[in-house]
Amino acid sequence: MALPSQKPNEPLGDEILQDWENIGSGGFGDVYKARHKDWGFDVAIKLLHRGVCPSASLWIEAEVMTRASCDCVLRLYGTYKGFPRGGEPMQEGLVMAFMERGSLQSLFDKLHDPLLWPLVCRLAHQVAVGMNFLHQQDLMHGDLKPCNVLLDDHFNAKLADFGLSRVSTSCMSTSCMPTEEKTGYLQGTYKYMPPEAFDSSYHPVRAFDIYSYGILLWSILSGKEPYPCSFSISYAMKYHDSIYFPHNIQPPTPKKIDKEGWNELVNLMEQCWDNDPSKRPKFKDSLETTEAVFSQNRDGIPDAVCQVEKAFRGVVQHLFQKMKYRAD
Incomplete structure (x- = not known):
């Protein structure tokens, strides 16, 4: 996939990118923001940590x-x-x-409150789509x-980070998982994994x-x-060559x-979080529910987005005041 100014299979080089800024780091690599001189807008560039993952994983993700x-x-x-x-x-x-608005996680961290209902309905549907x-x-x-x-300027959801993606019939046993996944370094991952996935023979x-998606x-x-911060340490324990995970552990239903x-x-x-995988609905069936719920609340989206933007500006102003106070 290439824009008109980029030849197919021709990588972008340093001569066309400027104003590099690190905007995120993880167990696998770093993400930078940079300005493309010819296109006239910012892009995100994902680079893997050397020695952590083979470069071939980037091309699989692509x-x-x-x-x-x-x-x-x-x-x-x-x-x-x-x-x-x-x-x-x-x-x-x-x-x-x-994505200027960051991720759904960063949105949670900034707002410290449940999202407005129309936005909840749209996010649930867009992720399902x-x-x-x-x-x-x-x-x-x-x-x-x-x-x-990730979230665009209007808080629309965009799925990202396909570093662990696989063809659905392939095997992803613990032996081919990155070290960080097996040791619990990426604690958030465990919170969204089904119980059966902690069996070393799981495909x-x-x-x-x-x-x-149910936990999401x-x-x-x-x-x-979901879960307390100690969840990954206390429930996702290394046990010989496999990982033990007790069944029937789901977060409490949110207050109605x-x-x-x-x-x-x-x-x-x-x-979706049923412990029996065969009882979980397919996404195609889930869309009937999410689309119906989103349609019922679609008219409230403009106001919800406006309110979240105001909350964002308030967070930025608060951080600026704190920085100014420390400088003084």
Whole structure:
């Protein structure tokens, strides 16, 4: 996938990118924001930490993003090859759309309150749309959680970070998982994994993503992360060569609110996190619920977006005042 100014399969180089800024780091790599001189807008560039993952995983992720290209998936512009910010050695990466609003996780962190209901309904539906499209292409995401749901200027959801994506019939045993995944370094991942996935002989199927979506729905409804911070340490323990995870562990149902579609989304959430994978609904079936609930609340989206933008400005002003106070 390439824009007109980029030849197919030709990576972008340092001569066309400027104003590099690190905007995120994780166990696998770093994400930078940079300005494309010719296109006239900012892009996001994902670079893997050297020695953590083979570079081939980037091209697998690029292939998945291309196959899963739709309105609810982060857009891939092309690839990068160069020396970021003048550093050594040469690195390769993915060039993607830059999401000014960050992730669903960063939205939770800034607001500290449940999201406005129309926005809840739209996010629930857009994530389901993106995941259904992925599954229709015989692909799995493998790491669905708030920090991998990015937001555009109007808080529309875009699925991102396909580093653990696989063709749905492939094997992803613990032996081929990155070290950080096995040790618990990426604690958030465990919170969204189904109980059966902690068996070392488990071969992922689409029901894995559906369970993750159920826990993600809980986060969208409640506006926060599930489970206490110690969850990954106390419940996802290394046990010989496998990981033990007790069954029947789901977060408590969020406090009910009197909104149209609340019961339907809660029922869908509980179906998705059923401990029996065969009882979890397919995304195609889930869309009937999420689309109906979103349609009932669609008219409230403009006002909800406006209110969230005001809250964002308030957070920025508060942080500016704190910085100014410290400077003084």
